Amino acid sequence: MKSFKVALAQFSPHIGDIETNVQKMIEQANQAKKQDANIIVFPELATIGYPAEDLLLRPSVNKRTAQAFEQLQAVKDIVMVFGFVNATEDGQRYNAAAVMKDGQILGIYNKQNLPNYSVFDEKRYFNEGHQHLVFEYLGHKFGVLICEDVWSLNTVQQLAQLNVESVLVLNASPYEVGKPQHRIATLQELAKQINIHVLYTNQVGGQDDLIFDGSSFVINNTGEVALRAESYKEQLYFVDYEVENKAYKTVETAPALDTMAEIYQALVMATRDYVERSGFPGVILGLSGGIDSALTLAIAVDAIGADKVQAVMMPYTYTSQISVEDAAEQAKRMGVTFGIAEIHPIVNSFMQTLYPFFGNSPADATEENLQARARGTLLMGLSNKFGNLVLSTGNKSELAVGYCTLYGDMVGGFAVLKDVYKTIVFELAKYRNSLSEVAVIPERVITRPPSAELRPDQKDQDSLPAYDVLDAILYAYIEEDQSQEHIINKGFDKEVVEKVIKLVDRNEYKRRQGAIGPRITSCAFSRERRYPIVNGWKAGN
């Protein structure tokens, strides 16, 4: 044999739907076979999808997995390597990979390194494996690793000592900014160092707050990248191993994306998968004339198409004419259904009802929140009536400091920009505008000073530091977990830092009730930042 062909199935499972996933796996295996692949590699836990969370504890997982095996055994003439839940007779449960050919199981591998930090909770569900799996096929020696395993030098070195030529790595590695390139760069070094070919197959698709970018790849033992799959796309990729050259033949590879393209496409896929897999016919969102809702609108349209997107402008006394015009203009440029709903009568009816209780109390944030909640309730009414999902439009900077109204602008099932800092919102808006001849987001939406328009002449910067300063402090505190003292020592104003950190700490209760949204940073306000609400911690040194 002069060569063999490996298919990397950059696969998008529907979490928990083992039956459908397995049908898709069979189809993909047959398709790979038609294209003369000898081996097909699926991602980590492909049968149930990642992360299935407590579905892994359901009593029938084992029975369903056994049925999946039966069905997969019908596939002939191709070696399938796929992730599954391995429940053994002694009551252990493993995050495992099976190597199957013509209905025979050639080997089972149990993941050895179980991540239990950041967004990962694998020790809640799985036991650790302690053995390597090596199989020879077509005169070539393969090893199998699962995700975290390949980041443990110790594990990889042990495997290499078994004279493995190619390691098949099954992954469900969540996206964060720069991660696609980071994985490749790290494993290029590793492949060279230990003289092994690395075939890295990653899950693709959005799952709740997690984005799996795919971005699968093949690296030769020289460190050369033989294949780089597109990000955010479910597809089969193929590489040929040439025996004479002892290397995988380089095929045309997807170029690495610029940062803004990478983030934008991540948000688009996450939004599409959330909407479609939850079965919503479309989405609805409030357009304020500001940049956050404008960007959310563009992402929604790119995700599911303009015909499935409804936008509503809900002006009040403090809404400027510019905002109304810009909202209408955005909707027009994007081609979505657009409506205007004045909220004066609603806010007035609330105020009249509350007046006897409020007495002579001076106006404060209460009145501002009433506006936001009138809007939230209108959006929910439209959502309830026609079934569209409400997208909330707040960004990470706002959510961090609580500059948002619970049950108001926080209303919604999916918060598209939840993990996007305001400074990045601006960049993404410019990026999106660069994609078409006519800017879909009117220029002045990007250039005018941000305002919540809940008070006369209000500007965000009246209550918050400038966004570049705010975001830098937030990044240091949240992503880098730096102390208050440390951040002040970097040169930021002491009072500003103290205020920002206090706001972050105090607003955990708000974030806890917020919609989920796609994670693009290394520390989103989601499953990886677990702070108590009642909390006596005092920032300081």
Place this chain on the structure above:
Amino acid sequence: MKSFKVALAQFSPHIGDIETNVQKMIEQANQAKKQDANIIVFPELATIGYPAEDLLLRPSVNKRTAQAFEQLQAVKDIVMVFGFVNATEDGQRYNAAAVMKDGQILGIYNKQNLPNYSVFDEKRYFNEGHQHLVFEYLGHKFGVLICEDVWSLNTVQQLAQLNVESVLVLNASPYEVGKPQHRIATLQELAKQINIHVLYTNQVGGQDDLIFDGSSFVINNTGEVALRAESYKEQLYFVDYEVENKAYKTVETAPALDTMAEIYQALVMATRDYVERSGFPGVILGLSGGIDSALTLAIAVDAIGADKVQAVMMPYTYTSQISVEDAAEQAKRMGVTFGIAEIHPIVNSFMQTLYPFFGNSPADATEENLQARARGTLLMGLSNKFGNLVLSTGNKSELAVGYCTLYGDMVGGFAVLKDVYKTIVFELAKYRNSLSEVAVIPERVITRPPSAELRPDQKDQDSLPAYDVLDAILYAYIEEDQSQEHIINKGFDKEVVEKVIKLVDRNEYKRRQGAIGPRITSCAFSRERRYPIVNGWKAGN
């Protein structure tokens, strides 16, 4: 020496506030000394409190812990055994106990068994210890264990083989129904079996969704209970070891509580601790005339006093006169501030604004939700203006099947009955009424058929099965994690079971945005039931 005295500090830490906790520990140690105690035992992780979650990852935990040690070293003439975060120089972090006397550290113990299931995530934060700690003092041989350790027969037997006479167990063991008695019954057997005295000190207090009941105890190696501390009370308890008898002298012990008393007091403590530790001046809640809000009101009053509780009735067209009367009567009997806010004008203004969008669409749940959201917004307005925390009043049965309105009746910071099934709500109402001569909850609130009053003549049982059936199905599905097939085979109607399970599965998105509330079951909708929102799992066999 004929005897020595051990103090069990049933301690209520403020999570994350190391400085305040340590000051309290010093005071309690000094108080114990005054009462001639030779040893004082604090709970697990007493310095930072349990669970501190990702506060454990803050960069200054080590420095703050070092400061805590310095302060504790000032305590003289009593042995202190306390839980703390042990960060070692090799970068490991342990859930540890220190034995300290006169400023000297006599020993450090690192917890060996780290729970990482249910509500526990200890493997996210801690490394496992591998060594026992035994110390001799006053001619007596003591061992130290931390919480989960004592449930591992293997660990306890190893310790017993070191000829330990008394084991000091430091705990942060969360409450669930029946747990106080269960702990004692299990450890009575163990104490006899391995011939060891068990001194069990538990944390007390509410922390977000978790309730620590205290209920500390001492069991002699005969299995005899020498001390049983009161539940839900922060206090020092003392036992004397009599050398001649080789046993702790039995002291008057708190009687075990009846189930309803146990649950009721748990909810009262949880509510008090949440309100007070979050710094709210009081609470506000909507009274509907129904049993859920009536019970929530009673718990709130018992927790923080009638003068800090504000109740509002918000009637609409479908609200019966009985409901208005009963709400007013409840408020009067409990002595709380009461107001009525009609929501007609608000609902009308919403409908008028939405009419152009709705067209001729028939009325459905949308209109019902508007009523609930008008009420939620009113409560939030009053909360924003005067600072009181909104208590939400929904129960577990409703929340399970989504019989509640997001941003409507789900509004609030703390959901007192979140983990209380409707059938238990009835029992708790009767229990509370039994405590005073005049029933605080009018009888007909308990006896009339439950209704959300969102449609004319609506009854809960129009859309849901009878609550005893519903709760039995929910219990089997949620608490016992049984399959749909299994539940049907128990004799429940197939269609009903399928409908209920579908509702539970579909409403994860709602629960995810709900307020936290105190956990009293073995599977609350909180940190221990982690289901994906986007989820293709199909119930079945």
